[in-house]
Amino acid sequence: MFGWTGKLLHVDLTRGTCERREIPADILHAYLGGRGLGVRLMRDYFRLGPFEPDLPLIFAVGPLCGTNSPTAARLACVSRSPLTGTIYDCSAGGRFAWRLKGAGLDALFITGKSPHPVFLSVDPARDELHPAQSLWGKGVKETVAALSERGSVTTIGPAGEHGVLFANIMMGEGNSIGRGGLGAVMGAKGLKAITVQGDGVTGVADKERFEAARADVMRLFRASPVIFGELGIAEYGTPALVDLMAQRRMAPTENFRSTFFAESGNYSGPAIRKECGAKKEGCYGCPIQCKKASAAGEPLPEYETVNHFGALNGISDLHAIVKANSLCNELGLDTISAAATLSAFGEARGRFPDAAEVASLLADIAYRHDQGELLSLGSRRVAEIMGKPELSMSVKSLELPAYDPRGAYGMALAYVTSNRGGCHLRAYPISHEILRKPVPTDRFSFSGKARIIKIAEDVNAAVDSLVACKFAFFGATLEEYGELLSAVTGVEYGPESLKAIGDRIYLTERYYNCANGFSHAHDTLPQRFFEEAGSAGEGIEVPPIDRVRFEEELQKYYRIRGLDAEGGFGGRNLLAELP
Amino acid sequence: MRDQITKYTGKLLADRSACADGIAFAAQDDVLITAGAPELAALAGGTLSRLNSLALVAARPSLPFADFLIARAGQGEECIVPQDTETRTFLHDIPFLRRQDLPDDPGPLLARLLGTRKGVIVEGIGIVAVGAITVEQAFINYSSVFHSTFVKYLQDVLADGFRLPGEREAFDSFRRQWLRPLSATGLDFIPALSQEKEEILAEIERVGRYTVERGLVDSFFGNISAVAGELIYISQTAASLDELRGCIDPVPADNSSTTGITASSELLAHRKIYEQTGARVILHGHPKFSVVMSMLCDRKAECAIKDCWKDCPHVRELGGTPVVAGEIGAGGLAKRVPPVIGAGGSAIVYGHGVFTLGREGFGEAFAAMVDVENFCRDEYFRRVDGAKG
Ligand code: SF4
Ligand SMILES: [Zn+2]
Ligand SMILES: [Zn+2]
Numbered sequence: 001m002f003g004w005t006g007k008l009l010h011v012d013l014t015r016g017t018c019e020r021r022e023i024p025a026d027i028l029h030a031y032l033g034g035r036g037l038g039v040r041l042m043r044d045y046f047r048l049g050p051f052e053p054d055l056p057l058i059f060a061v062g063p064l065c066g067t068n069s070p071t072a073a074r075l076a077c078v079s080r081s082p083l084t085g086t087i088y089d090c091s092a093g094g095r096f097a098w099r100l101k102g103a104g105l106d107a108l109f110i111t112g113k114s115p116h117p118v119f120l121s122v123d124p125a126r127d128e129l130h131p132a133q134s135l136w137g138k139g140v141k142e143t144v145a146a147l148s149e150r151g152s153v154t155t156i157g158p159a160g161e162h163g164v165l166f167a168n169i170m171m172g173e174g175n176s177i178g179r180g181g182l183g184a185v186m187g188a189k190g191l192k193a194i195t196v197q198g199d200g201v202t203g204v205a206d207k208e209r210f211e212a213a214r215a216d217v218m219r220l221f222r223a224s225p226v227i228f229g230e231l232g233i234a235e236y237g238t239p240a241l242v243d244l245m246a247q248r249r250m251a252p253t254e255n256f257r258s259t260f261f262a263e264s265g266n267y268s269g270p271a272i273r274k275e276c277g278a279k280k281e282g283c284y285g286c287p288i289q290c291k292k293a294s295a296a297g298e299p300l301p302e303y304e305t306v307n308h309f310g311a312l313n314g315i316s317d318l319h320a321i322v323k324a325n326s327l328c329n330e331l332g333l334d335t336i337s338a339a340a341t342l343s344a345f346g347e348a349r350g351r352f353p354d355a356a357e358v359a360s361l362l363a364d365i366a367y368r369h370d371q372g373e374l375l376s377l378g379s380r381r382v383a384e385i386m387g388k389p390e391l392s393m394s395v396k397s398l399e400l401p402a403y404d405p406r407g408a409y410g411m412a413l414a415y416v417t418s419n420r421g422g423c424h425l426r427a428y429p430i431s432h433e434i435l436r437k438p439v440p441t442d443r444f445s446f447s448g449k450a451r452i453i454k455i456a457e458d459v460n461a462a463v464d465s466l467v468a469c470k471f472a473f474f475g476a477t478l479e480e481y482g483e484l485l486s487a488v489t490g491v492e493y494g495p496e497s498l499k500a501i502g503d504r505i506y507l508t509e510r511y512y513n514c515a516n517g518f519s520h521a522h523d524t525l526p527q528r529f530f531e532e533a534g535s536a537g538e539g540i541e542v543p544p545i546d547r548v549r550f551e552e553e554l555q556k557y558y559r560i561r562g563l564d565a566e567g568g569f570g571g572r573n574l575l576a577e578l579p
Numbered sequence: 580m581r582d583q584i585t586k587y588t589g590k591l592l593a594d595r596s597a598c599a600d601g602i603a604f605a606a607q608d609d610v611l612i613t614a615g616a617p618e619l620a621a622l623a624g625g626t627l628s629r630l631n632s633l634a635l636v637a638a639r640p641s642l643p644f645a646d647f648l649i650a651r652a653g654q655g656e657e658c659i660v661p662q663d664t665e666t667r668t669f670l671h672d673i674p675f676l677r678r679q680d681l682p683d684d685p686g687p688l689l690a691r692l693l694g695t696r697k698g699v700i701v702e703g704i705g706i707v708a709v710g711a712i713t714v715e716q717a718f719i720n721y722s723s724v725f726h727s728t729f730v731k732y733l734q735d736v737l738a739d740g741f742r743l744p745g746e747r748e749a750f751d752s753f754r755r756q757w758l759r760p761l762s763a764t765g766l767d768f769i770p771a772l773s774q775e776k777e778e779i780l781a782e783i784e785r786v787g788r789y790t791v792e793r794g795l796v797d798s799f800f801g802n803i804s805a806v807a808g809e810l811i812y813i814s815q816t817a818a819s820l821d822e823l824r825g826c827i828d829p830v831p832a833d834n835s836s837t838t839g840i841t842a843s844s845e846l847l848a849h850r851k852i853y854e855q856t857g858a859r860v861i862l863h864g865h866p867k868f869s870v871v872m873s874m875l876c877d878r879k880a881e882c883a884i885k886d887c888w889k890d891c892p893h894v895r896e897l898g899g900t901p902v903v904a905g906e907i908g909a910g911g912l913a914k915r916v917p918p919v920i921g922a923g924g925s926a927i928v929y930g931h932g933v934f935t936l937g938r939e940g941f942g943e944a945f946a947a948m949v950d951v952e953n954f955c956r957d958e959y960f961r962r963v964d965g966a967k968g
Binding site for chain 1: 609630631633671695710712713719834837847
């Protein structure tokens, strides 16, 4: 078999066992890897609660990992989110994914709960569990340093140990498995860290075809202003979006009360470069290198993070924002949810936190001290407990990122149809509504958006299963990645067959969620977006979203997906129909 | 979506790339709609309903070049490989279906081919192109296929002459009837552009429209800019030259803001040209004869370079205009064009298109592009006539 190793490592933390098992080839062909494979492997477990011991925590790489495919040294982490209650996956890049594949594995399947803290070491020679009492309680940097001789490290910080509902799993090189609180799932299992070692190579079925496809991808990267343009993400990282979102009047400000922050220039891409001496970094094996680090090697914040610790909390000091980002990384907290929770809390109590208070509250959250106990629950629960549920700017309990839905109607729809809650990455309509890729669409219109969002969700589910980076698709398309995949695996794939795989993955996730009680009632936005206008300026009006039109488009979306008017499956047993 | 279909049907008519009675679109949100010539509309609907895409166009091109390319293709061949570089970057190759291989219901087969490519040519029927997320995208892909088959056929005729019955006659009628004289006469330009934003935006918009209206370029491929002090005003990426209102980005020359992340992929080339020439405005498009002629090189036989379009280090010339190679975007074009364009105010990029500049306004740039294309057109036919003997 080319592309896949056909094996997963089954780890039972309750019994303390590690065992390599086969993955049937037809499952790999039908779900690829990454998110798709992880979601498929959840089939017998999706009803389990996020902290039940038998709930699996899955790390899955894809068939392109380990080859020279651009942006493909990535994995997906899949489980059920304690924050949202939905099925959850997150894509992360880095050497860890590459090593995991090199160790001869397509996936790690971790179940059970260890009676005392452990870490897992994966090595072609021997996979084993080790006591980790001495590491428990340690920050991310220290843990990574302590384990680095065993290979690439992924670990939780104090936040994961303490069960913060938006705790991340952090990768050694600064990448993170973010947003849905899978760090808390890992912590509940008593698993502090995982190390992987392995330098096996991924076989490529047709080398010549592979090189041609790779050249096509690279050519499209170079032709894309967003990727390699002189103002693009390779130069400035995602903070390249700061100026653009300000100009488009859709930068969430003060808990989404407004959509323009006059001081955002303090943390724009060029400002970060100037102030922090930003240099290029990025995921292992990626030619784009969109991540930035300070001269001292400290990872610098992404767009979402600068906006949320900045405008969303009314903070304009770049260094305070950078510090908040570093703190989150060290404690193992998701930056978007942390900042948005602080912002909702701030609005509810009538005062947004200032820079100094942010730092102390973050530490409190990670250790669940004082107010941190409440804030560790995320904005939805915080706002409810404070008696102002309408102030949580979240969908399905996931805090919204830094694209105001009043400024992009595809984004508005995509936030609610996302299977992991209010996330911008599932359909990434910003690509066409703002960045004009592959072609522009009218951001203030719902026309055609139901179909566009459905297609994009399918595409991205496939991308998350290859696993490739979404940013690659600012230039390339599934046409070229389908070629890469066919060349690597020797199995024919193209855009349509990949979208069909994406559709299968998407529906499976939706089915799991519906079985766990999610329905149409959860597919909605905070009422603020239907009632209050955003900030007008530069000839742009940002009116509230028309609720009737929104609902109409959502119903269209359900029909296109083959769902009923409640967004459900009727009596259909989807899983019985699927491989 | 009906309004979009009406709009892009109109564009296909205006740019004369499709026959008036041979245009159909299909589009789907939660329901499938079709419009246009009944048989083509049925084909469009039957194909799109099998695809996870939003729109599709099926149209008969106004020129028989695509069909000729199929008929001239060898037995085992299944696709046409475009030679012009920009189309090739986005299309890779264009699969075709021969008349005799066409099933009674071609929908499933077409859907399969369009499952991996943006456009397909069906012999005797036309070009079928898909738009993944918009009707416009289907139109763009149709235009790309039309452009690349046009260019490739002209190249092939020059290289190998006519081979099929009726080919010479069709070519002659293309030459005498389809083609129209290109000129800049009768157009209004601001002779010396001021530094004023509104004036600059309006002028860029107008010039963009002219380039399309005069048949100089296809609407989707090209970009325009003007410099004013510390700002470069440049058309956005994926913008149509005839619809630039609201699609022009002001980009600070010192990169102190990144709002221009949506600017044309040729921003770097424009910036370097301004730095090295002191020009006020730049026009870039893909006029077809210039693209064809730029790929003719007498050194082909002895030259060791394979990928001329990106690797050729020579500065060749066509009627006094320099011809250089180089990839778009962050590739090599931004390095090779600026040093050669200053002297005569125009430059041709191998297999791609033409850049021209104006020292005070767009009149000069526009006229220069017309001149380059006219020279290439005349030169092309001179060579075809010469080859016929
Ligand atoms: S583009 Fe950025 S996030 Fe994506 S793989 Fe490359 S470095 Fe990582
Ligand atoms: Zn061009
Ligand atoms: Zn040469």
